[in-house]
Amino acid sequence: MSSIINPVxxxxxxxxxxxxxxxxxxxxxxxxQMAVNRFSDGEFQPSFNESIRGCDLFLIQSxxxxxxxxxxxxxxxxxxxxxxxxxxxxxxxxxxxxxxxRKDKPRVSIGSKxxxxxxxxxxTSRIMTMELHAPQIQGFFNIPVDHLESAxxxxxxxxxxxxxxxxxxxxxxxxxxxxxxxxxxxxxxxVICDKERRxxxxxxxxxxxxxxxxxxxxxxxxxxDTGGTLCKAAEMLMEKGARSVRAMCAHPVLSGKAYENIENxxxxxxxxxxxxxxxxxxxxxxxxxxxxxxxxxxRNVHEYGSISSLFRIHQSVQGTLxxxxxxxx
Numbered sequence: 001m002s003s004i005i006n007p008v009x010x011x012x013x014x015x016x017x018x019x020x021x022x023x024x025x026x027x028x029x030x031x032x033q034m035a036v037n038r039f040s041d042g043e044f045q046p047s048f049n050e051s052i053r054g055c056d057l058f059l060i061q062s063x064x065x066x067x068x069x070x071x072x073x074x075x076x077x078x079x080x081x082x083x084x085x086x087x088x089x090x091x092x093x094x095x096x097x098x099x100x101x102r103k104d105k106p107r108v109s110i111g112s113k114x115x116x117x118x119x120x121x122x123x124t125s126r127i128m129t130m131e132l133h134a135p136q137i138q139g140f141f142n143i144p145v146d147h148l149e150s151a152x153x154x155x156x157x158x159x160x161x162x163x164x165x166x167x168x169x170x171x172x173x174x175x176x177x178x179x180x181x182x183x184x185x186x187x188x189x190x191v192i193c194d195k196e197r198r199x200x201x202x203x204x205x206x207x208x209x210x211x212x213x214x215x216x217x218x219x220x221x222x223x224x225d226t227g228g229t230l231c232k233a234a235e236m237l238m239e240k241g242a243r244s245v246r247a248m249c250a251h252p253v254l255s256g257k258a259y260e261n262i263e264n265x266x267x268x269x270x271x272x273x274x275x276x277x278x279x280x281x282x283x284x285x286x287x288x289x290x291x292x293x294x295x296x297x298x299r300n301v302h303e304y305g306s307i308s309s310l311f312r313i314h315q316s317v318q319g320t321l322x323x324x325x326x327x328x329x
Contacts (some may be wrong), residue, residue, distance in 0.1 A: 006054055006056045006087065007054075007055050008028060008029070008055065008056045008057075008058070008298075008302045009029075009032045009050075009052060009055045009056070009057055009058070010023065010024050010027065010032060010057075010060065010298070011031060011032045011034050011048070011057065011058070011059050011060065011076065012031050012033050012034075012059075012060045012061070013036075013046075013060065013061030013069065013072050013073055013076060014036050014069075014072065015061055015062055015063075015064065015069040015072070016060050016062045016277075018274070018277060019062075019093060019274050019275070019277070019289075019291060020060040020288070021300060022202060022274070022289055022291035023060060023091075023291045023294050023295050023298070024295075025291070026291050026295035026296075027065060027279075027295040027298060027299060030050070032048065032049075032050055033048070033049040033050050034046060034047060034048045034049055034076075035047055035049055036072065041070070043284045044068070044072065044075075044093060044262050045075070046075050046076045046079055047071055047079060048079060048080065048083060050084075052080060052083050052084075052085045052244070053083060053084040053085070054076040054084065054085075054086050055085055055086055055091070056085075056086055056087040056302055057067045057080050057085045057086075057087065057088050057089065058089045058091050058128075058298050058302075059073065059076050059077060059088065059089070059091060060091040060093075060294075061073040061076070061079065061090070061091070061092065062092060062093045062096070062275055062276055063092055063094065063095060063096035063097070063115070064094050064096055064251075064253060064276045065096065065255075067096075069096070069105070070096060070097075070115065070118075073090060073092070073119075074118055074119065074122045077090060077119070077122040077123050078122050078123060079121070079123050079240075080252075081122070081123030083284065085250045087125045087126070088117055088123060088124055088125045088126075089124070089125060089126040089127070089128055089298075089301065090124045090126070090127050090128070091128045091129075091294060092127065092128070092129045092276035092297065093129065093130050093274075093276075093290060093294065094129075094130070094132075094250075094251045094274075094275040094276050095112070095115075095132055095137070096115070097111035097112050097115050097249070098112050098132050098133035098137055099111075099112075099132065099133050099223070100112050100135070101113075101133065101134040101137055103133075103223075106270055112133075112134075112137050112140060113137075113140045115192070116137070116141050117140075118300060120141060120142065120143060124143060125143060125144075126143055126144045126145075126146070127141060127143065127144070127145045127146065127168065128145075128146040128148070128294070128297060128298070128301070129145070129146070129147060129148070130147070130148040130149070130150060130250060130273075130275060130290060130293075130294075131147075131148070131149060131150045131222045131250040131275075132147060132222070133222050135147060136193040138259035139316050144203050146297060146301065146307060148290075148293055148294070148297060150222070150248075150250035150273060150290075151181065151182050151185075152293065153176060153183070153273060153288050153290060153293065154220065154248045154271065154288070155182065155185060155186065157243070157248075157271060157288060158182075158186065158197065158218055158248070159186070161216075161246075163216035163218075163244070164216065164298060165214055165215050165216050165243065166186065166188045166215075166218065167188055167189050167190065167191060167212065167215040167216065167217050168182050168186065168188055168189075168190045168217075168218055168220060168312060169190065169191045169192070169193060169210075169212075169217050169218065169219045169220070169233070169237065170190070170191075170192045170193060170203070170219070170220065170221070171193050171219050171221050171229050171230055171233045171247075172192075172193060172194070172221075173194055175191075175220065175221050175222070176192050178221070178222065178226075179220045180264070182220055189210065189211070189215075190210065191208060191210025191211070191212055191215075192208070192209040192210060193206055193207070193208050193209075193219075193233045193236065193237070194207050194208070194209060196208065206229075206232055206233060206236055208236060208237065208240060210211075212237050212240050212242045213240065213241035213242070214241060214242075214243050215241075215242050215243060216242070216243050216244045216246075217234075217237050217242045217244065217245045217246070218245075218246050218247070218248060219233060219236065219245065219246070219247040219248070220247075220248050220249075220251075221247070221248075221249045222249065222250050222251060223249060223250070223251045223253055224247070224249040224251070224252055224253060224254060224258065224259050224270065224272065225253045225254070225255055225256075225258065226255055226256040226257065226261065227254070227257075227258040227261040227262050227265070228265065230247050230249070230262075230265075230270070231261045231264075231265040231266070232265065233245075234247070234265055234266040234267045235265065235266045237266075238266045244268050245266055245267055245268060246267060246268050246269050246270070246271065247267055247269075247270045247271070248270075248271045249270065249271075249272050250272070250273050251272070251273070251275050251276055251277075252273075252276050252278060252285070252287075252313065253276060254276075254278070254279060257317065259280060259282050261284065262284050262285065263280055263282055263284060265284075267284060268284075269284050269285070269286055270282075270284055270285045271285075271286045271287075271288060272285060272286070272287055272288070273287065273288050273289065273290045274287050274288075274289050274290060274291070275290060325329035
């Protein structure tokens with residue numbers, strides 16, 4: 001195994017500062033110093049305020065809207081490349097534009113492929129992300145991609161609830177593969193809500209496949225945007241006799257009337273991660289941190305260790321995330 005000869009440095013973009021601080025605390029190394037200079041017309045310029053020559057860099061930034069967050073990350077990568085960084089890993093807890101993974105109608109862009117090309121062209125050596133909307137997006141890259149799973153965060157929490165008649169549910173057919181392994185690991189049944197859309201963010205009608213009477217349902221998905229699908233699914237499941245309905249979603253995009261929809265919904269609670277910061281408080285939303293998981297992944301990548309256990313939800317989650325905050329990088 002190669003010995004470590006290059007120092008590691010962690011830097012945060014302005015969109016993910018709180019999460020980056022948590023990651024750095026778990027990792028045991030302070031964030032590097034950088035600034036984003038902003039001009040009166042809205043133009044901005046990221047700059048590193050310390051030497052990064054020969055260093056292995058981990059640049060942490062989720063690329064949720066606005067598109068400035070993506071552009072800022074691209075400029076950070078470009079600046080690092082021009083400053084002679086040895087290896088540049090873009091740590092993107094939430095990978096924006098991932099829902100645009102194919103041509104679902106004529107004359108549209110495949111946005112996630114374009115973003116993959118931009119990140120590679122900017123000089124990224126490696127991508128680290130969580131819960132891509134479509135796992136096959138990894139194939140859009142010709143560089144290594146570490147794709148972490150939110151289930152490794154959610155499964156211990158679901159177990160802690162001790163629900164007597166637990167059933168895992170997919171809010172739509174597209175999420176069926178995502179919930180199958182979760183249901184298998186928890187040894188519980190699964191059901192699928194089949195939805196039909198009139199247009200983006202608007203559900204026309206929905207049916208349920210499977211038995212839900214007297215069940216404690218946990219809906220699992222990657223993204224919650226307006227909350228329309230999850231709230232409609234929760235209402236339908238309760239109407240069909242479910243005892244309770246909860247939802248677990250990795251990325252809290254929460255746009256439009258999402259907070260109002262969730263507060264007024266049949267959901268007992270919505271559990272999300274901190275890949276995207278919440279815009280405001282909601283009594284039904286609980287946040288679990290991904291910082292320990294990313295800190296361990298960053299350490300294993302830098303030290304040439306195996307990170308396969310971070311992709312496999314059958315591994316001991318508590319063992320995976322047991323990272324000493326005082327351990328120095």
